[in-house]
Amino acid sequence: MLTAALRKELLLQWRTRSQLMAVFVFGATTLLLFSFGIGPNAEMLRTFSSGFLWLGLLLSSTLTLSESFHAEMENRALEGLLLLPSDPRALYYGKAIANWLQLTLLGCALVPVMVVLYDAGTTELLKLLAIILLGTAGLSAPGTLYAAMTAQVRAKQTLLPLLLFPLIVPALLASVKATSLTILGDPMHQSRSWIALLAAFDLIYWSLCGLLYGRVVEE
Amino acid sequence: MTGGVVVGGWGFVIAAYSLTAIVFLTYGMTLITKLRDEQSRAEPEGKQK
């Protein structure tokens, strides 16, 4: 059931890949605007580069997350899916994983933008990828749950970030710190602890949100 | 920032206490007003519930 749901989601995303391109441009523009906000101070830009990256990614996520339920809301497909003899949790995890992959792609695509604009690069690419994977997972789990809720409500564009942003503060802090340490240097190996915090956050929320999803879409 | 002596400060103390008092008072009064409003609306609707 999960693989079927996941396959459907990935197919959907592949069909609308032009949208992902647009979101990437949005994210890159955000990173550009951050540098205009700070000014042409190369050192300061480099110091805060990871913060800008993750904030840009977070803002972009509100676009992709709310879009992920667009197909269900048209033609009231959400109710149709519920009539199937399937576990709603499979639907949730399918969508959450698909969103996660999408955000990871976005994150990786924004890294070169960060490198160029802020002169902030690193050779530890695998570690950076791991941080991006864990961080976007932290965004995707609660984000997919809240996207399911707000898709059915008025003012959904405002409600999704309103609900999501306070919640993911720990994931944001940990991702920014871990990325920052990777880029700027980590003499005391603190990034391990931040990565552990991210992993714990992901574990808690991937289980909790899956558990609660059934109640959110019932009726 | 080390611990030196903080001079004066009564203004801040009064501000904190007054703010707390005003917030509690205002909230309490809005609650009582809303409750009276709801009770009066429930009565004319007959012996429902």
Place this chain on the structure above:
Amino acid sequence: MKKAYVFIALGVALLLVGSYIGLFVAPAEEYMGQVQRIMYVHVPTAWNWMLAVLFAFGCAIAFLFTANTKWDARLEAGLEVATLFAFLLCCQGSIWAKPTWGVWWDWDPRLTSVAVLLFAFLGILALRGFVDDPQRRAVWSAVATIIASVDLPIVYYSVKWWNSLHQQQSTPQTVASQFHLPLRINAFGVLFLMIGFIMLRTRIANYRLAREMAMPPIGGEQAGELA
């Protein structure tokens, strides 16, 4: 409803007594001077805020298990009171921080966690405002409250850690023994006040729910009330 008013009256009386002692009887602290007296309202508010959050969390779980709308009414009350207290805490904390540290906000982990949860609960209250169907509104608020409450300790530890790498400022929590009496009195004062508030607010929520259930749907649309 008499009980609620009794609680409130008791709470106000205790607060008057406790604040009087805290303001005029207790001695000024050695380093912080008169500003220390803010603790006699700040700490009680903080303790009771945590209780309010716990209460909201409990109501959310109770509703999901029992589907009894009375728990949704209590949840609504708990959310509103917790949000109010969180707002109050941030203001009190800023008023304390300015003369002490020279800045309105010093990223103290406890207060920062309160601020995060303040925004989280405001979001849930906003969500309630936009959902007209009472059943759905109740389920969603319960889910959102559980998610936000579970987050509180995680937020606290992550901010504490994030902050510890920079500042070594002590937080205004440790209070010497001679100052305990006004603190305890005010703590109970705020507690009774809070209980009274929650009782009244639950009553209001129950009335509104009853009105919503009784209203016949007109052409498929319900004139839902904003919570």
